[in-house]
Amino acid sequence: MNPETALRLLLVAAGALLVAGVARRRGWPAPLLLVLAGLLASPLVPQVELDSHVVLLVLLPPLLYSAALDSSYLRLREVTRPVALLSIGLVLFTMVVVGFVVHLLVPGLPMAAAFALGAIVAPPDAVAAVAVGRRLGLPRRTLTILIGESLFNDATALTAYRVALGAVTGSAFEFAGAAGQFLFAALGGVVIGVALALVSGWVLPRLRDPLVENAVMLLIPFGAYLAAEQVHASGVISVVIVGLYLGSRMHRQGFGTRLVAAGVWKVTDFVLETIVFALIGLQLAYVIPREYSAWQLAGYAAAVLAAAVLARFAWVFPTSYLQKTRPPVQNVVIVGWAGMRGVVSLAAAFAIPAGFPGRDLLLFLTFTTVIGTLLLQGLTFPALIRRLKVTSEQEVYEDNLAEAAAKQAAIQAGLDRLNEILPPEDELDEITRDVVGQLRQKTERRAMSAWERLGGGTGQGGSETPSALYRRLRGEMLEAERGVMVRLRDERRIDDEVLRRVMAELDFEEAILER
Template sequence: MNPTLGLQLLLLLGGAVAVAAVARRRGWPAPLLLVAAGLLVSPLVPAVPLDPDLVLFVFLPPLLYSAALDSSYLRLRDVKRAVALLSIGLVIFTTAIVGLVVHLLLPSLPLALAFALGAIIAPPDAVAAVAVGRRLGLPRRTLTILVGESLFNDATALTAYRVAVGAAVGGTVDLWHSLEQFAFAAVGGVAIGLALAFVLAWLFQRTRDSLVENTLMLLIPFAAYLAAESVEASGVIAVVIVGLYLGNRMHLRGFGTRLVSDAVWKVTDFFLETIVFALIGLQLATVVQGISGYSPWAVAGYAAAVLAVTIASRFVWVFAVTYLIGALSRRDTQPSAPQTVILGWAGMRGVVSLAAAFALPPGIPERDRAMLLFLTFTTVIGTLLIQGTTFPALIRRLRVSSEREHYEDRLAEASAQQAALEAGLAELERLVEADGEPDEIQRQVIDQLREKSWRRSLTAWERLGGGTGPGGAETPSALYRRLRRDMLQAERQVFVRLRDERRLDDEVLRKVMAELDFEEAILER
């Protein structure tokens, strides 16, 4: 690799991580700050073209897999109708509306390419919306719908995109063939995802090694995506199915696998999302150069019109479908009006749209390609900066909160801890009875086990009061955690001092520090 290119790449990655770190420290939405930073520096740095294959085959699979792994299959099943209407119905509706409007604005642009643009900008990316929603306490059902939509809408959009591009290049569209393509992509993606999930679940039962299992997990999204795409099925659906299946069975893995997996995917998500959103902003110079032959006012008008139609079409679909389902359904499971507004405004587009625009085949005229890329870029930037920056204020203004859900969660956890405590103590008594009369040392160990079980259950009940006792006093569990954390810090200092004095080897230090870290992690929990 050219050393200069390597240095530029390192500066890009380091700068993006630094911007994301500032956003996290300040509590700002990192995706929006990264896009804004990319826009600001784009005219000042060499062009960084977005490679579609890099996005679709390197960035997209692990991000989808991580989101699916962290999602709840049971909650997604509860909102499957809403997710299907958004990830399939809304994508097709947006593709059609945007395509027709673009064809009216630009009659010289073939209708098939206009629909291709509609498919390109149809799928929202929920990363920014979900991050803000979780921080501000959106109801769990609303967050689940947004996550579910983002997991599956790329599959619908990419299939519609392939059909539209094929029509633009080939000149004809066979509706039945298009429907067959869509059905095969969906069914094939599900079949391949399930087949891989069953094989991997069987394999994981026989490895019992956290390092090997997590290494395999890093390869799974790429294997699932490539396996599905190689037979023209949906790689997106295959990855999501594998992630949901394995995530739902994560309790069967060992504690080491779960601890390492959580850390690995948090770092992976942070790194990939940081790069992706920085790359979006850095496309400014490349996109603007492509439309140099158009009137600035004309292209600004086209961009504003497409952005407005994209935002409006989501609102129309969300409100119409919500109230139609509410009229036909007897169950009181529909979102409230404020939650519907939130769903309608959570339509920020992301890097998949840009990647699809950059991936337009060579057979499309360069002038049309440049216009499609420009309109895609302005829609992505517009939704991120307009909807993204106003999303937190909208949530606060509408007072959409999950406070009741948090209380119910704490109550359910406390009840579950009580039931688990009783089962654990019953098993302890059975073991003591089977082992016979304990001696003094054994009795002390047994008493410690009983005390630890009761303390954990007591902590769960104390959370119902916000972690404070009567009159705002510190609860016993909170006192225990505070004092034990200070003790752990003092113990660490002793170990480090002994290492510095060459009385303790670094390997021993790492081992004891890991044990203290695990204990502190349990205290934080």
Template sequence: MDQSIALQLLVVPVAAVAVAAVSRRRGWPAPLLLVLAGLVLSPFVPEYALDPEIVLLVFLPPLLYSAAIDSSYLGLKAVRRPVALLSVGLVLFSTLVIGWVVHLLLPDLPLAAAFALGAIVAPPDAVAAVAVARRLGLPRKVITILVGESLFNDATALTAYRVAVAAALGQGITWLGAVGQFAYAAVGGAAIGLVLAWLLSKILRALGDALVENTVMLLTPFGVYLAAELAHTSGVVAVVVVGLYIGHRLPRSGFGTRLLSGAVWKVMDFFLESVVFALIGLQMWPIVTALDWSEPLEPVGTALAVFAVAVLVRGVWVVPATYLPRLLFPGVRRREPEAPSWQHITIVGWAGMRGVVSLAAAFAVPEDFPGRATLLFLTFTVVIGTLLLQGLSFPALIRRLRVSNEREAFADDLAEAGAQQAAAAAALARLDELVADGVADVHREVVEQLRLRAERRTLSAWERLGGGTGPGGEDTPGTVYRRLRREMLAAEREVFVRLRDERRIDDEVLRRVMHELDFEEATLERD
């Protein structure tokens, strides 16, 4: 490979990671800063049109899988109604409304092509919204709804998009056929996902090797997505189903598997999301230059109108979709006696930032598609507009509404303390059984150390309820223990490094003892 080409391929990810690193250090929303950086640099870098196959095969599956294994299956099950109304109902509603508006504004554009644009810009990408929501401490239910929507709405939108594109190209798609194709894609994707998830869980359990298990899990989203797409079903649904299944069963895996999995997917998410949002901004120049600017007010006016409709249609849907089921169905009121607050509804309604899936779908439109250049420009405007307008104002909106998860966080700490106490009681009871039965021939000092360890974990959980301070504001014993132990570990590391530098121990020995010290320090974060 030519060195200049290799350098160009390396510049985007390196620059994206650098911008994301600065954002994290400053506490700024990294996705938005990456988009802005891409917009600024777009005219000055070699023109690159986003390859939809790369996005839909390389970026989308691992990001969906990572979000799914990190999600709560039980939590999503509890909010399945609002998630379905957003990920299916809202996407289809947005497709129809935006499609009709575009057809009215551009009567020369076929109705099917206008609906294709509606499907392209219908699904929000909740990555930026969820990142802000977690940082600012939104209630868990709101975050779960946003995550659930982002997991499934791409499947709805991409299926509707394929149907609309086929109709626009004159491939004889009927309404009945469109519904059947949609149902086949969704149900087939879920079925393939369940089968592959069950098979994969058996394979992972048989492996019993943390490194190999995580390598298999790295390949899983790509293999699952391809398998479902080859069967002409939804690869997105299949990947999400597998991720939820594996994530739900992950606590029963070995500790090494979980430790590696958490680290691997955090790095993967950080890298892929950084590159994806940078690529969004970098698409400005090739999209803008491909458009006919002989009458500049027409495309700009149309773009602003479509952008406004894309923002408003979400609010129009969210309010009745929240309250109408409660009014019409008594079962909903029985299951959910407390109605969602208007603050939560406002936040969900404003979390409509579009992302790279919309751009990838737009670039995947065939070259002979009617109005392709206009479609790309309108998609780019909606994506950039929602990311900047809603993304930049989202933190201020959350603060303005004074929504937080303080009560929820206290309830979590209280539940954790109770669970820690129950677990410690079970552990101590098992220790007593082993000692009484003579299974464990141990010294009394060892038994006491194990008792103290179990009791200290329970005490630390209760201490967290007070923020690590006692009644008079003084540090609790657990807090003092952690601070002193960290200082001791730092001193130990200095000795080991000095001995390595003096060639009194080998680097292999240093790595082994460092691993042990690092693992102990990591446990101090939660002890």
């Protein structure tokens, strides 16, 4: 990479982070705003072409791994059937529907090339949908289904895409061979993922250093992806399995590792997703084929977009009722409309080799489908959720009730242990009695806070609860303490090292108060 290209990427990243920051402050959907900003800026900024290898080898593994770490294996196991129907069945169904539509529209395009486009635009990217759904309180089961679909559908789509690509570039298409290639990719990804998960799960707790453990965890998704791809297995499945396994075992890591990991992956996700959506919008200059009229291109784009959107509804509605528990129709509509495509589709399209039949047209149709779904479905998704009144209010109440009960049991266990290790009350000296009193007061305050959450955080007559009042007043005290520490540093009465150490202690206390 030459310095000029590196500078362009740096400017894109800086501009994207600025736009994302504004979106977060205003409460706007950042992915959609980034795509719009990229679209508007694409004619004005120097060319920054999307490199498919960078997306698939650098951006995709950590994003998948982070999503898997943050997912619940137990919840995903409860929705195995709908996730499988979406991540495998729907991807293949969309590939066929879009492939036939494109073949009818562009008769000179080989059928396998049309299927390649179908595979490219088949997998939705649930980042935007899940972000909106969490903010507006979608039911947990619906969110889990969308997350599970986005974790595994890329594997199906990329494998089908490679098969279709191979059928055009040389090897004759055989159903048995394609099915065998698909099964090998899936099973190979599972085997490699499980093997690396077991090794990682054994190694990480033995490192006993939060920085080293998190550094290793940053390398794991790339290792899992590359190891699987080297043997032509699914790197996506391998990464997801490792992430799910390690995420379910984070409780075995030290508290320092968990605290650092939370910050590391939040920042990683934010930066990568911000850059990804900005790059999507900036690709406009590269994807307009010159051999077709504007009306032809508009007609092709509208037809492919409609085929992709309608194929999802045509699949989601009947298959949703193959489940043991039939979901409410509002939830099915939400899942059907949550089909926004993302950067994996564009990366696959840019990876089409030069000289491939209709490459420019396929790239253009991929871009318009990605942009179309992000703008059409993404912009209307919040309104649809509100219109259908799909909420998780009951789940939130049940979660708070379960949390309060669980905390009460855990706190009682802590108090019982304290009583076990202490001598009788009359044998305690004054210092020990004072420390024990503080411990019991803090424990009671934690238990009270959990139960108060069930009441919405207000006390009688709408006044502050004791816990809320404690947090507010202690927060004011912490600000005053920080001010004194900074003043003493500025007066050179304490060193910067002392300031950092004390500030870290105050920050941890404030983090606990915020929680």
